[in-house]
Amino acid sequence: MVIGDRLKQIRESKNMSQGDVESRTGLLRCYISRVENGHTVPSLETLEKLAHALELPLYQLFYDGDEKPPVPRIVTKDHGWGMTGKDAKTLNRFRRLLQRTNDSDRQLLMTLASKMAQFNRRKIK
Numbered sequence: 772m773v774i775g776d777r778l779k780q781i782r783e784s785k786n787m788s789q790g791d792v793e794s795r796t797g798l799l800r801c802y803i804s805r806v807e808n809g810h811t812v813p814s815l816e817t818l819e820k821l822a823h824a825l826e827l828p829l830y831q832l833f834y835d836g837d838e839k840p841p842v843p844r845i846v847t848k849d850h851g852w853g854m855t856g857k858d859a860k861t862l863n864r865f866r867r868l869l870q871r872t873n874d875s876d877r878q879l880l881m882t883l884a885s886k887m888a889q890f891n892r893r894k895i896k
Contacts, residue, residue, distance in 0.1 A: 774818070777832055779807040781825050795824035 782792060789807075793800045798820065805811040806821075813821070822829045834840045869877060 773809055774813070774832065775807045775809045777835075778803075778821060778825075781827070781832070782807075785825060787825070792821065792824050796820040 782789070789800045789803045792798070792803050796803075798817065802811065803821075806813050806817075818832060819829055822832055830840065869880075872880070
């Protein structure tokens with residue numbers, strides 16, 4: 772799939788001009804044109820802006836079905852932490868709770884976890 776073609780298809784299906792997308796994203800119209808024509812590959816951050824401007828979730832830029840794509844099941848021979856039993860329930864609970872947090876709270880948690888990991892590495896040495 773060429774992402775530029777997909778973006779143009781979605782934009783046109785919503786009867787939006789490149790100028791409309793420009794005003795919603797802050798991206799220049801000439802940049803949007805370059806993306807749609809395959810001359811530029813946008814970053815993930817830019818794709819998020821474009822998806823927001825087109826009023827759709829990011830995954831729909833890559834998937835043209837009406838429903839969410841199925842989550843791939845990763846099969847491993849190693850049953851590490853969080854794969855089965857009580858650990859899996861705990862990990863699933865963390866996953867659900869993190870989905871409900873906002874970006875600033877999630878960033879705070881990640882910073883705290885990083886600091887704790889650094890502290891533990893220093894303590895082990």
